[in-house]
Amino acid sequence: MEPVSLPKHIDDPIHLILWPADEMAAFVTCLIGGMLIGQLILAVAIGVMAVKFYRRFRDNRPDGYPLHAAYWLGLLPSRAVTIPNPFIRRYLP
Template identity: 50%
Template sequence: MATVEMPRHVDDPPNLMLWRIDDVTPFLILLVIGILINQTMIFIGIGLITVRLYGRFRESRADGYALHGLYWLGLMPMPHRSTPNPFIRRYLP
């Protein structure tokens, strides 16, 4: 039986039963898409493969790497005034 990582600190990502939310999210999104276009079994398979690949990706990177990538692409805006615009790549004096 594989070991299950339980959160030990307050700032650990939230869990849905035994899985981290960021592991379950791609599967649930693909499941909903599969239900909407009436191709559920195909998208369940694609979802399982996506979860496996994302898990490997996440384990080989630092914590918060995916969130930083989303910010860099402009998909996760920050409401703070001190956070710079992600589309400004060069700052001139």
């Protein structure tokens, strides 16, 4: 049998080029916005700053915080029976 190399951290998010996928999404959003308005250099600079601020935001909170915050704001609706509607803030009997 040949030895199999395992990654150091199994639960790490997918990395695309330099950044994890969630950080890359912030950069690509700024990049596409810059292409649409014709200011690519400015958008790249704003994208790098957005990744820096998002990384600082994400590192100071528990794992999965952005996903839970997106659900709480109603950005990730689900038709599942076990997941309540995020806009119902108070349940009455």
